[in-house]
Amino acid sequence: MNSTSPHILLVNPWIHDFAAYDFWAKPLGLLLVAAHLRRHGLHVSYIDCLDRFHPQSGSRNPAARHGRGPYLKTEISKPAGLSHVPRRFSRYGIPPEWFQADLAALSRPDLIMVTSLMTYWYPGVQETIAAIRAVFPDSPVILGGIYATLCHDHAVSFSGADDVFTGSDLSRLPEIIAGHTGYSFDWETDPNRPDTWPKPAFDLQHKIGYIPILTTIGCPFDCTYCAVHHLHPGFSRRPPAAVVAEIEFWHHRHDVDDFVFYDDALLVDFDNHARLIFEKVLQARLNVRFHLPNAVHIREISEDSARLMRRAGITTVRLGLETADFAHREQLDRKVNETEYHHAVTGLKQAGFSKKQLGAYLLAGLPGQSIESVERAIRVVRQSGITPILAHYTPIPHTAMWEAARAASPYDIAADPVFTNNAIFPCRREGFSWETYSRLKQLVIS
Ligand code: B12
The missing domain is CATH 3.20.20.70 (Aldolase class I)
Known part of the structure; x- marks a missing residue:
């Protein structure tokens, strides 16, 4: 390992959809990446745009006491081409002001990693990355996860990320991190051998329901x-x-x-x-x-x-x-x-x-x-x-x-x-x- 360990911010993005509910849904892949990085001495922080237990939510989300439950939501306009659908469309997750305040409270990250889930949720990913850029214009952003893997070319063109990571082979991560931060490390364990995996870092959440x-x-x-x-x-x-x-x-x-x-x-x-x-x-x-x-x-x-x-x-x-x-x-x-x-x-x-x-x-x-x-x-x-x-x-x-x-x-x-x-x-x-x-x-x- 060399010099000081970089600061990596991991972000679970907003969802834009007609409906969404925390039905046992957590960003397991991203928190697994966090655990791997932590095990190798990197400094990680985490913001979950879907956090139902955000410290600011207080009485706004009484259902937040339980494991499953509704996300906070704000109605937004429908994406182009879907205006005919007779249903409301929303941004699910914390209000943008809370996200901005959470970002602003952090020291500048050396690298930001954003995950993605359903392919059709990419507008939420775009908005999340744009909000991150507004606070940290100089920190590189890498997008990974399911949308990034299934719609690679689309994500390169439209997500706003600097780099789009496809697939689940994490052995390339040290090279990517070195490329963006100059910090090099070798995997002590094989990230593609699940028998050597660390526990996903669910402890980074405000509450583990x-x-x-x-x-x-x-x-x-x-x-x-x-x-x-x-x-x-x-x-x-x-x-x-x-x-x-x-x-x-x-x-x-x-x-x-x-x-x-x-x-x-x-x-x-x-x-x-x-x-x-x-x-x-x-x-x-x-x-x-x-x-x-x-x-x-x-x-x-x-x-x-x-x-x-x-x-x-x-x-x-x-x-x-x-x-x-x-x-x-x-x-x-x-x-x-x-x-x-x-x-x-x-x-x-x-x-x-x-x-x-x-x-x-x-x-x-x-x-x-x-x-x-x-x-x-x-x-x-x-x-x-x-x-x-x-x-x-x-x-x-x-x-x-x-x-x-x-x-x-x-x-x-x-x-x-x-x-x-x-x-x-x-x-x-x-x-x-x-x-x-x-x-x-x-x-x-x-
Ligand atoms: C568990 C699961 C669910 C859970 C919730 C998951 C969640 N987190 O919200 C439940 C059961 C609720 C669910 C529901 C649905 N699901 Co589902 N689900 C999955 C499943 C089986 C696993 C996801 C997972 O966590 N994998 C394990 C982690 C470790 O993998 P990962 O996230 O990809 O992360 C890896 C890499 O991508 C990488 N990575 C991740 N992020 C990042 C970020 C960076 C920067 C980097 C470098 C790397 C990286 O690191 C990890 C290394 O292994 C996937 C199939 C699959 N195997 O992926 C389908 C899948 C995502 N689901 C799918 C579908 C269709 C659905 C439903 C629509 C089904 C239905 N018809 O009702 C619903 C809709 C849910 C909704 N609207 O909320 C589809 C996706 C469709 C799409 N268009 O995108 C999938 C791919 C299955 C399929 N049929 O092919 N699902």
């Missing part, structure tokens, strides 16, 4: 609508003992009771991974709750695995069913067949999970999908005795379905990612109107 946990990286499936194989190529797993040690740390040291798995393939090869984690959780007698808002693979669930999941504290289960058109399923993915679905649901119910705890995600608005197909799927899930949850399809670059989505969409989704916002049903067909959607929603709740 819950902790996202990542136990696997990537996914062995290659579903046509999903970009995970592009974002995280390959499939690797963290040692179960390290995962449980992380859970114990946050539970015992920070009183955290709710843990949220961010894995794309948590249950895959159950006996050699998730089973070992859940058994260790039981042995450690941890009285905690686990949530699976990011759907799990149904095929892995039997009565036996379901019982273990329930005993270990799994409280919310979301199944990645996507469609009930089992006969034509291979056009979409190869995750599950009809028998496996019913076997899993029976096992979960026998293990004692309630209807409310069990939800199956169904994709709505796929290119070429009929309304009847969505209705049928809702009926299949309801008849199986669990809760259907509609997930609006969002077209994602670098997926097999992208070209079909482009062809089906009335919007130029390749030119501007705001048109991939699933709130506008980017690929809706004739007849798939807001009224139809309300009818489908009624079918889900009635």
Whole structure:
């Protein structure tokens, strides 16, 4: 290492959207980067534009006491091309004055790292970077994360960042940091070996309401609508003992009771991974709750695995069913067949999970999908005795379905990612109107 350690500011940007809610959503990737940097002696500070527990929020956000909850929001005008959508559009997160004051209270950062999530949230990233520039015009800004990776060229042209980092291979970071700050260091651990990862730096938050946990990286499936194989190529797993040690740390040291798995393939090869984690959780007698808002693979669930999941504290289960058109399923993915679905649901119910705890995600608005197909799927899930949850399809670059989505969409989704916002049903067909959607929603709740 050389000379004094640089100051790196990490920023989680605002969201611009028709709706947004802190539904177990935290910038795990950015806080993992923070942890790596801290471990190597760099001085890090952090501002979360989505902070629901900002010291200034006081009585403005009474719901901020709990783990999940609404973000603060300010209505703003809709992006060009979306003015016809009959819904309000907002900036979600802290007011710009608070952000500006938080920035101004810091010493000038040598480098600023901004993350990004949904591709169609890039206007929030642009506004965040512009606000940073107004306070620190001379600090270089690097953008990384999901939008940066999936829409690299767009981000280079429009985000306002000096550098756009794509992918999840952090081994290039020392070179990038040296290029911007002149400070050089070598990785003491391999950032691409998840067994050597530090705990993501959630302690930088004002409050830790819950902790996202990542136990696997990537996914062995290659579903046509999903970009995970592009974002995280390959499939690797963290040692179960390290995962449980992380859970114990946050539970015992920070009183955290709710843990949220961010894995794309948590249950895959159950006996050699998730089973070992859940058994260790039981042995450690941890009285905690686990949530699976990011759907799990149904095929892995039997009565036996379901019982273990329930005993270990799994409280919310979301199944990645996507469609009930089992006969034509291979056009979409190869995750599950009809028998496996019913076997899993029976096992979960026998293990004692309630209807409310069990939800199956169904994709709505796929290119070429009929309304009847969505209705049928809702009926299949309801008849199986669990809760259907509609997930609006969002077209994602670098997926097999992208070209079909482009062809089906009335919007130029390749030119501007705001048109991939699933709130506008980017690929809706004739007849798939807001009224139809309300009818489908009624079918889900009635
Ligand atoms: C967990 C998760 C969620 C969580 C919340 C996540 C959150 N933080 O808010 C929940 C379950 C709520 C969720 C919901 C949805 N999600 Co989601 N989700 C994910 C998932 C599985 C993991 C994200 C993650 O944390 N990964 C782990 C971290 C470590 O990776 P990372 O953030 O990329 O960070 C790495 C690098 O990018 C880098 N990095 C990150 N930032 C920075 C910054 C700098 C400067 C640098 C140098 C590096 C760097 O460092 C990390 C190193 O590994 C991803 C798939 C995936 N594997 O990425 C989908 C994904 C992001 N979701 C997706 C979708 C479609 C959705 C939904 C729209 C689904 C639906 N139809 O309802 C909803 C919408 C949510 C909303 N409106 O709020 C899509 C993205 C679509 C898009 N257009 O962008 C993804 C990619 C999955 C897919 N289908 O392909 N999701």
